[in-house]
Amino acid sequence: MPPSRKPKLAVWKFASCDGCQLSLLDCEDELLAVAGQVDIAYFPEASRAMVKGPYELSLVEGSVTTPHDIELIQQVRRRSKCLVTIGACATAGGIQALRNFADVQDFVSIVYAAPEYIKTLDTSTAIADHVHVDFELRGCPINKEQLLEVVSAFLYGRKPNIPPYSVCMECKRRGTVCVMVAHGTPCLGPVTQAGCGAICPAYYRGCYGCFGPKETPNTDSLSKRWSHLGVKEQDLVRAFRTFNAWAEAFREESVAHEK
């Protein structure tokens, strides 16, 4: 059998902190093996060699916040057979989507002395708001084992095994005592998608929602529980309005508690 060409992988960056693409370099034990399976053709954070597309797999980090981003994401889509978003910015607009609840010009003039130099959109939006996305990997940051699972699933042409259930499942599996039931610590775990490994409750802290809403989250019920624990309305707004603030279920819940 003739050797088949290695599939080309590209890693793209939009508005983000670089943490999710760093997850690929954080696969210290697997990085060179991955590089043996795929041709890392475009990954500016790691290489100055930039091979032209088309690419079999594009990993997209970051949200769309500038006119240039809108054009670029269309190009990325055209040049990619499969497009996977990595992280809360690409999947839900990220922390910078807090601008969506405010007037962006006010925001710009707070940060920059000469706001006229800054070109930015009124909103920070997910990649899927602009182009078709083949798979969305959650997390702020993503979990590197999940990233390897997605890349590997792509290589073998199967569906990634990324469960959509809640963080509670991971706490149970890990044997962590429920911080909300046992200690009255407010926790977003019941409405947040699993994937991190339920880290926060294992450190006696409530989940703060890095992975965004799980499938069919009952945010209203959880808010009532938080209210019983003494959490104020404005704090509920803030709790749902962080790294996945623009994800629909979290957005609606935060708006519901705003005066």
Next chain:
Amino acid sequence: MKSRIIKVDYLARVEGEGALYVKISNNTVTDVKFKIWEPPRLFEAFLRGRNYSEAPDITARICGICPIAYQMAAAQAMEDAFGVTVDGQLRALRRLIFCGEWIESHALHVYLLHAPDFLGYEDAIQMAKDHSEIVQQGLQLKKIGNEVMTLLGGREIHPINLRVGGFYRVPTKQELAPLVDKLKWARDAALETVRWTATLPFPDFEQDYEFVALRHPDEYAITEGRLVSNKGLDIAVREYDDHFAEEHVPYTNALHSVLKERGAYLVGPLARYSVNFDKLSPLAREAAGDAGLGPVCRNPFKSIVVRSVETLYACDEALRLIDEYEMPEKPAVEVEPRAATACGCSEAPRGTLYHRYRVDDQGVILDAKIVAPTSQNQKSIESDLWQFIPKHMDLPPDQLTWRCEQAIRNYDPCISCATHFLKLHIERD
């Protein structure tokens, strides 16, 4: 009249999106612009109205490479504002997780981002084909830094365990024990890294920088200290705004920082090393001497050696902290918010990071200001290029362009922090 443009549209092997534009007319450099195209994310704006306790987790998201530096600067600023001191073993644990971040970030830069320039490879994966053992060593060193962060912080990127006042949960002595053998290996590997990086080819290039770094009487400053320079600056963190200013220039999305009295200055490994050489551990000092570094290093290309020395120090220091560790009774000090101005500094792997907040008596943030290391270094990066290019004008265009990229990568610029997108144009008349 001959003109020439050197152009790099997207600078690689840096964190973020940036560019350089250089114009050369009649064999004279006439323009250098280090541009940052990273889209603005407006953190300082949306921090307004958030609770003081949210600042560490929110500001961590400015940078996935150095989240601890952000969490620590924010937490310490709030503690300073509320009159709280976090000391003893809680302070030691913070220093320990910060050592983890230095090891992880420095190993990433030394092996994966910077070394390929010296050896003529496009990236570390290409380099691994000829130097597999070296790249593997770098990856393992980086991994151990990440393991320190994961054990103490819950995960390596955006750790969850730091808070204003301390931690959510502190480890037992037994939980830290498995790190000891790993860190001993890492210390040996870091020593080899110093020796190896010292053998790389360095251009003969020195600049008379003003080095600015935190300095502490008892230790190589990482989490706190006074802001000190080699040209007479010696101020409390609180006085930062009296001495430093930020300028907004049209071609970049990052603000340029200057010392009001003297202009450009430099933060980061070279600055820390030169300001605090006497505070390094004996092992790190000796390794630096054997590598041919004096107590001051003015060659920015040798930052790769200095980063390796700091990695060695961080391993050494982490082992000391674990050895002396006793589990504190409480994971955090109680904090009561009050209306105040909060100032905090930490030494991110790339240099001094400054946070300032104004909070009300309920602990709600009224305004925020964050000055990242890369925005402070922008002027020095440009100034290096002004000096460097004329001496290397005879290189073929692609080689000169690569050298310019390398000169920028000397700073391990984190453009996500400063904002992000690096394009390099060199134009010649």
